[in-house]
Amino acid sequence: VNLIIADSELELVPPEMAKHPQVKESAKIRGKPATEILLDSTNHFKAIFGEQRRGRPDIVHVCLLLALDSLANQQGKLKVFVHTRNDVIIEIHSSTRIPRNYNRFVGLMEQLLLVGKVPPEGTPLMTARKGTLQKLVDELGKKAVIFDENGKTKRIGELHLGDKTVIIGGFPSGDYLSKADGQKVSLGSEQLCAWSAVAYALSSLEL
């Protein structure tokens, strides 16, 4: 099974927000240039104003903690990808230990988005490259099942995600920014966080 956290709100501070006082202040505290820190709505909400969905690395963090620790991943049956709003595709080796501490996770993602791989030397555990969601789905070559609140309502036992590419939105609200071919499914709640969708999807593999 392939799992893609898609249109994730994970990005370095974009140039147009880099000069905002709130961003400059948090970059100073971190001791890094503003365009080398992750955009984070908790610290940069004034700079993000008007685009409330942006700056949510926490969603990716919790989803990855769940996915990498899952029984499916422990058994070598899962391949995990993060696709971002800027069409960056992050590929994560199944043996990766995601930092459980959020601040360390942020530091790791900053390094990954800047350097293109972590660790920078030796065999990488995570790599980042450019690519659209549809291109990734095509590369993986399996039918896609897309979690979407407008999709057909199913119970967990009806999902049948085995041997599929599962797409879950890594954003807090609104619609997918990217288009991808696939079957849209919903778990019947309009207010489900990405991590809950990941939890239910992973569980459906273990019935």
Next chain:
Amino acid sequence: VNLIIADSELELVPPEMAKHPQVKESAKIRGKPATEILLDSTNHFKAIFGEQRRGRPDIVHVCLLLALDSLANQQGKLKVFVHTRNDVIIEIHSSTRIPRNYNRFVGLMEQLLLVGKVPPEGTPLMTARKGTLQKLVDELGKKAVIFDENGKTKRIGELHLGDKTVIIGGFPSGDYLSKADGQKVSLGSEQLCAWSAVAYALSSLEL
């Protein structure tokens, strides 16, 4: 269904660690007395040395994000408790919005453990009181199912957690510190994090 995250490694810095230079430094950064900040293994690993399982508020955080967002909780079918190593019982109202940002979660838990409720004024969303795990199980009056790596191996569809009290350990490794009467079950992996157990338990309610 009642969910108890039990023997959670969530505590304020204990007096015997309060004078450790690493703890004093982090208390200074936070601008609080050392005994009023949460013990956190990421920042206090030298002070914790020899008791590696302690200082894991991150486990409680991810478990609560999952539990409060779950379909069962949205439908009013779930009651969530955190029990800690110091026999503090935290009761969480189903409408509580757990701070998604880890640092804010830590601040909230510090306030809760000091004051006994949050928010401090008005109807509390979370309360903290003294009590053992067994006492809480007795109060709730339902049969307990305890996730334990030494329990009987079951698939998710065999768990049957409806109308039970579900106990999941809020610690990273080792055994429960507390005893409680109940049926021990395992999902077959010795290396499953608490948040994965929570994810699978919550999913088993939605088959």
